[in-house]
Each structure stands twice: as structure tokens, then as C-alpha cells.
Amino acid sequence: MRIKELREINDIQQKELAAELNIPASTLSQYETGKREPNIEIVKKIANFFNVSTDYIYGLSAITTCHDCGLSYCPDNKLDLATHKEIHSRWLKAKNKYGFCYSNYGERERIKALNRNVVKDYSLPLDKRYQAQIEVFKCLFSRSLEASNYSDSFISFEEYVSMLLNQPSVKKRLGDELYQKMVNKFGTSEGIPDGQTYYYQYETSDAPTFAAHKDGENFTPAELDKIEEYKRLLIAARPKE
Numbered sequence: 001m002r003i004k005e006l007r008e009i010n011d012i013q014q015k016e017l018a019a020e021l022n023i024p025a026s027t028l029s030q031y032e033t034g035k036r037e038p039n040i041e042i043v044k045k046i047a048n049f050f051n052v053s054t055d056y057i058y059g060l061s062a063i064t065t066c067h068d069c070g071l072s073y074c075p076d077n078k079l080d081l082a083t084h085k086e087i088h089s090r091w092l093k094a095k096n097k098y099g100f101c102y103s104n105y106g107e108r109e110r111i112k113a114l115n116r117n118v119v120k121d122y123s124l125p126l127d128k129r130y131q132a133q134i135e136v137f138k139c140l141f142s143r144s145l146e147a148s149n150y151s152d153s154f155i156s157f158e159e160y161v162s163m164l165l166n167q168p169s170v171k172k173r174l175g176d177e178l179y180q181k182m183v184n185k186f187g188t189s190e191g192i193p194d195g196q197t198y199y200y201q202y203e204t205s206d207a208p209t210f211a212a213h214k215d216g217e218n219f220t221p222a223e224l225d226k227i228e229e230y231k232r233l234l235i236a237a238r239p240k241e
Helices: 003-009 014-021 025-033 040-050 078-098 105-119 126-147 157-165 168-174 176-186 221-237
Strands: none
Touching: 003 025, 003 040, 014 025, 014 040, 078 126, 105 126, 126 157, 126 176, 157 168, 157 176, 168 176
16 A cells, blocks of 8 residues: 555655544554555545545555546656646635636536536526536636646636637527527627637747637547646746745
8 A cells, every 4th residue: 555655755744644544643554564454434534635546545556636636646756746736736726716626527527518418408497507507618617727727817707708608609509598698797708719618828938838629529638648748847847936
């Protein structure tokens, strides 16, 4: 098990982790030396504390995915760990700023698919379809925000929605009644080409950029790798304070 490795690379004292788990430090020591095996509930607590998967704790996977910011990384690699801490910090700041930030890919796609089905059901009340479409827009906004590396200068959610509502394809998809209700709330503005979600232009001219996908398309494995590579590049290039 990777309990000791996780604790040490995160600079956590044995007694601190034991207190979090509500177990004696001697018991934790036995877990770490292999003299005793923790039950599944303790393993889950350890995984939640370090924000890793139980598979990683058991040594079944070399990487883990953060439950919150959605970044896949290797917790026992110092560079990966530092990258995750930086990205996670930026994600948390963005979540506090906007009130939401759906960066866990699987959860985001689940929310999007569920609410799109509600939007398409014209038998439902308009207000329910309206709230469902807001959730869809939040998912798309979160994906674009993530692609910007959670930039402090990223546009507001309201501005983002107004740009999408300016697209003929969105108007057609929503139908007249729902579309008009959303326009009354957010208005329309230019900025996103029809059929696409937000394209974020980085402030520095020599920084690499990548476009958000057309609505409804997923990232390919190669593109996901490129995003992870780009996140590392951003952190490496950031001036030290």
C-alpha cells in the first residue's frame, strides 16, 4: 500500500494523519509497514484525505484523478504533485468566484447529458427546461474555463451565455419560447463562432492556445494529453514569487 509514500511526499506527520483517521499512530504505523491491513473504510478515508483513488492506495494504478479539479497525476512524483496543487488551487479559486466549476470530466458529461434530455422534453414546464439549460451552459463554461487554466481574466458566465445565445444553431436547438426566455435574461453578444463553445485567447502572444470543441464533441485522448502538457508548461513558465 502507498500510505507512507503519500504521507511523506505531502509532508504529513504520522500523528497528524492518524488524528484525521481517528486511529492510534501505532495502528497507522502498522498499516505503513504492512504488519496490519486497513479495512476498506479506512482506505476510503485515506483516499479522501489525499484526494486520490483507492486503486492508487492499493497500488493498482500509477496515477489518480482528482475528484474535484479533474486533473490526472502521479501523487508520488513531486513535479506532478506540485502541478496538481497549483491547478487545484486555481480550480478552487474559480469555483469560489463563479459558484460552480464542473472540472471532473465524467461528472460534467453526466450532468450535461441528463439536462439536455430535460431541455428536449417539451412536455415539461418551461422553467424546468430553463434551469436544465443553465446547467448545460455551466458544463460548457466549466470546460472552457478549465482550458484557460482557470484564468483570473476569464469572462463571466453571463457574458459566456450571451455569446452562445448569439448563435443561430443554439436558437434552433432551444426553440423559440425557451430561447426568448434566456435572451431576456442574458441578452446576446458576439464572440463565439456558431456551433462552437468558447475559444480562449491567451494574453501572451507567444503562448500556445487551443480551441474549445464544437458543442457535443469530446476531447480525443491525444487532445487530453496536449491539455495536460500545456498545464505543465503554464506552471513551469510562471515566475516564482
